[in-house]
Amino acid sequence: MTVNNVMTVEKPADQAVEMRTLTYREAVREAIREAMKRDERVFLMGEDVGHYGGCFAVSMGLLEEFGPARIRDTPLSESVFTGAGIGAALGGMLPIVEIMTVNFSLLAADQIINTAATLLHMSGGLFNVPVVIRMATGGGKQLAAQHSHALEGWYAHIPGIKVVVPATLEDARGMLWPALMDPDPVLIFEYSTLYNMKGELPVEPVAVDIDKAVVRRPGQDVSILTYGACLFKALKAAEELAEDGIDAEVVDLRVLRPLDDETIMRSLRKTHRAVIVDEGWRSGGISAEIATRIMEQGFYELDAPVARVCGVEVPMPYAKHLEDEALPQPHEIVAAVRETLG
Amino acid sequence: MSAIPVEAEKKVTQPSDVVLDRAEALDLLYQMILIRRFEEKCAELYSAQKIRGFLHLYIGEEAVAVGIMKMLRPEDAVVATYREHGQALARGVPIGPVMAEMYGKQEGCSRGRGGSMHIFHKETRFYGGNAIVGGGLPLAVGFGLADQMRFDPHVTACFFGDGAVAEGEFHESMNLAVLWNLPVLFICENNLYGMGTALEYAESETDLAAKAASYRMEAESVDGMDILAVLKAAKRGVEWIRNGNGPYFIEACTYRFRAHSMFDAELYREKTEVETWKAQDPIERFSEMLREEGMMNDADLAAIEERVAREVAESVEFAEAGTWEPIEDLTRFVYSEPDPNRRV
Numbered sequence: 001m002t003v004n005n006v007m008t009v010e011k012p013a014d015q016a017v018e019m020r021t022l023t024y025r026e027a028v029r030e031a032i033r034e035a036m037k038r039d040e041r042v043f044l045m046g047e048d049v050g051h052y053g054g055c056f057a058v059s060m061g062l063l064e065e066f067g068p069a070r071i072r073d074t075p076l077s078e079s080v081f082t083g084a085g086i087g088a089a090l091g092g093m094l095p096i097v098e099i100m101t102v103n104f105s106l107l108a109a110d111q112i113i114n115t116a117a118t119l120l121h122m123s124g125g126l127f128n129v130p131v132v133i134r135m136a137t138g139g140g141k142q143l144a145a146q147h148s149h150a151l152e153g154w155y156a157h158i159p160g161i162k163v164v165v166p167a168t169l170e171d172a173r174g175m176l177w178p179a180l181m182d183p184d185p186v187l188i189f190e191y192s193t194l195y196n197m198k199g200e201l202p203v204e205p206v207a208v209d210i211d212k213a214v215v216r217r218p219g220q221d222v223s224i225l226t227y228g229a230c231l232f233k234a235l236k237a238a239e240e241l242a243e244d245g246i247d248a249e250v251v252d253l254r255v256l257r258p259l260d261d262e263t264i265m266r267s268l269r270k271t272h273r274a275v276i277v278d279e280g281w282r283s284g285g286i287s288a289e290i291a292t293r294i295m296e297q298g299f300y301e302l303d304a305p306v307a308r309v310c311g312v313e314v315p316m317p318y319a320k321h322l323e324d325e326a327l328p329q330p331h332e333i334v335a336a337v338r339e340t341l342g
Numbered sequence: 343m344s345a346i347p348v349e350a351e352k353k354v355t356q357p358s359d360v361v362l363d364r365a366e367a368l369d370l371l372y373q374m375i376l377i378r379r380f381e382e383k384c385a386e387l388y389s390a391q392k393i394r395g396f397l398h399l400y401i402g403e404e405a406v407a408v409g410i411m412k413m414l415r416p417e418d419a420v421v422a423t424y425r426e427h428g429q430a431l432a433r434g435v436p437i438g439p440v441m442a443e444m445y446g447k448q449e450g451c452s453r454g455r456g457g458s459m460h461i462f463h464k465e466t467r468f469y470g471g472n473a474i475v476g477g478g479l480p481l482a483v484g485f486g487l488a489d490q491m492r493f494d495p496h497v498t499a500c501f502f503g504d505g506a507v508a509e510g511e512f513h514e515s516m517n518l519a520v521l522w523n524l525p526v527l528f529i530c531e532n533n534l535y536g537m538g539t540a541l542e543y544a545e546s547e548t549d550l551a552a553k554a555a556s557y558r559m560e561a562e563s564v565d566g567m568d569i570l571a572v573l574k575a576a577k578r579g580v581e582w583i584r585n586g587n588g589p590y591f592i593e594a595c596t597y598r599f600r601a602h603s604m605f606d607a608e609l610y611r612e613k614t615e616v617e618t619w620k621a622q623d624p625i626e627r628f629s630e631m632l633r634e635e636g637m638m639n640d641a642d643l644a645a646i647e648e649r650v651a652r653e654v655a656e657s658v659e660f661a662e663a664g665t666w667e668p669i670e671d672l673t674r675f676v677y678s679e680p681d682p683n684r685r686v
Contacts, residue, residue: 091492115481
């Protein structure tokens with residue numbers, strides 16, 4: 001049984017990497033399949049993950065492939081199945097707990113925050129909890145105020161857990177294995193609007209870490225710091241800005257806890273301007289944390305105040321035009337960048 | 343205190359008689375007295391401000407932990423509550439590190455990070471020390487799930503109080519443990535009060551075994567002040583589980599002689615009620631039984647008391663001699679430290 005931290009594939013440099021097209025959903029499914037095949041301690045547990053195939057069809061076909069002992073449908077009891085994942089992790093398994101949406105995770109907040117995040121510390125280092133908890137997050141599907149919120153930044157407040165948000169297909173497939181190999185609880189947030197996103201991935205898994213932010217678009221004039229579904233809105237905004245000769249750098253934060261300060265500050269030292277784009281609410285959100293860190297660590301690098309484009313502070317409305325307005329949009333990012341540039 | 347009719351005894355394949363030889367019986371008495379004297383000392387040390395924070399004494403309830411633990415194997419797991427020093431001692435967690443934990447010293451079993459409510463111990467598979475009422479039940483379900491998936495023949499004993507029965511996590515856990523046939527022994531220590539709220543002010547149905555049974559859980563209610571009754575119930579439960587029948591629920595009717603915590607003025611219960619229950623003192627009852635059976639005399643009891651006094655004194659010395667963790671270490675144990683030998 002191998003316990004590498006990353007899924008690696010070594011190929012001679014001159015050999016062409018075989019590629020194939022798949023969706024974000026399929027990339028997550030591949031990640032689960034690969035992990036299940038690689039380590040018999042891995043299993044998936046959550047609401048409708050088995051016979052239904054997953055609320056977002058992520059686990060479609062896995063019940064047939066791996067059987068009901070390892071693809072476990074649970075009752076609508078977020079607290080006990082999340083807690084059972086923690087207990088099973090302590091008992092020697094590597095559980096993947098799937099919670100349908102981050103809103104539902106609040107029913108398991110006791111287990112995540114009071115148990116998973118605290119056990120190692122409360123026990124003076126005796127008991128670590130290698131559980132992985134996946135959940136969908138974010139708005140944009142007209143699911144209103146109890147299925148659409150982006151609370152990952154709020155979880156990033158909690159010491160003892162790690163919070164990762166794969167935006168790309170590569171991360172969707174690559175982040176699960178290092179999360180499972182991590183000795184501590186890792187929360188993986190999947191933006192539900194990304195599940196249908198298509199792209200090309202190498203057939204063989206590529207090594208991905210869960211430590212570092214990544215520059216997705218290098219630029220000189222401004223740093224757009226974002227993650228999740230907003231990454232693609234930021235990239236779209238950057239293209240629009242490029243038409244006017246503004247060269248934006250887009251940083252995919254990927255990991256909200258612990259934040260990769262180094263990559264953020266490196267980008268800032270290059271561009272001297274920052275716009276943070278976050279679907280979460282502005283007050284007390286992860287954007288506030290990032291802005292504060294920039295002030296603490298990079299104040300004298302700044303040529304302009306840090307700007308933020310955040311979710312509007314309202315429970316998510318159902319009507320499409322209102323929901324669109326409540327979420328960060330490319331034109332708002334463009335406007336914020338222009339304002340920052342003066 | 344009424345025992346509800348259960349089918350458990352019919353179904354368990356082995357008879358549930360518990361036969362104790364003299365050494366075993368005296369050892370059980372020793373364990374109960376150890377918990378009693380240890381906690382009396384803790385109360386004293388609390389008044390002396392050596393122990394701070396909360397301190398929830400188990401005095402009066404000793405027969406439950408000692409009786410249950412007797413039927414467990416070393417490889418079994420225990421999930422306990424915040425009233426768990428007694429459970430920890432009964433499980434065999436070394437007394438010195440338990441006392442040092444109460445002091446907050448780094449020689450404590452949780453390095454002083456946990457305190458009285460968070461006793462943990464690897465060698466005895468003692469997983470706390472959970473101070474969210476009901477929070478330990480899902481954890482125990484998970485241990486059972488891991489054992490089932492790994493084909494490990496272990497039992498996870500999960501202790502909780504009557505207050506936990508009002509939590510959603512109790513109901514979710516009962517349901518899932520039965521649904522998945524998990525090897526978990528649930529022990530509800532019904533001491534009649536969730537902090538200061540009497541059971542009848544909190545529950546529409548005060549028959550707690552009936553609540554568990556409504557999930558098709560094998561459930562019974564026993565006199566938790568009678569260690570023999572607890573031993574028999576624990577034996578039935580553990581055998582039921584080890585025979586692959588799934589989880590088992592024991593309501594142990596008991597009473598805490600002391601306040602809920604050291605902050606509790608006990609305005610919610612009559613002194614006469616406390617005295618009535620003290621007449622059922624599990625240590626007195628078991629001592630009396632042993633005398634009647636001719637298994638113990640005054641010299642035996644004196645020897646136990648002497649041994650206990652010595653061990654409690656040694657635990658205090660151990661804690662007093664303990665050291666404070668350096669402040670520079672404050673942020674340790676939030677995440678695992680790199681360990682090349684760690685196998686996740």
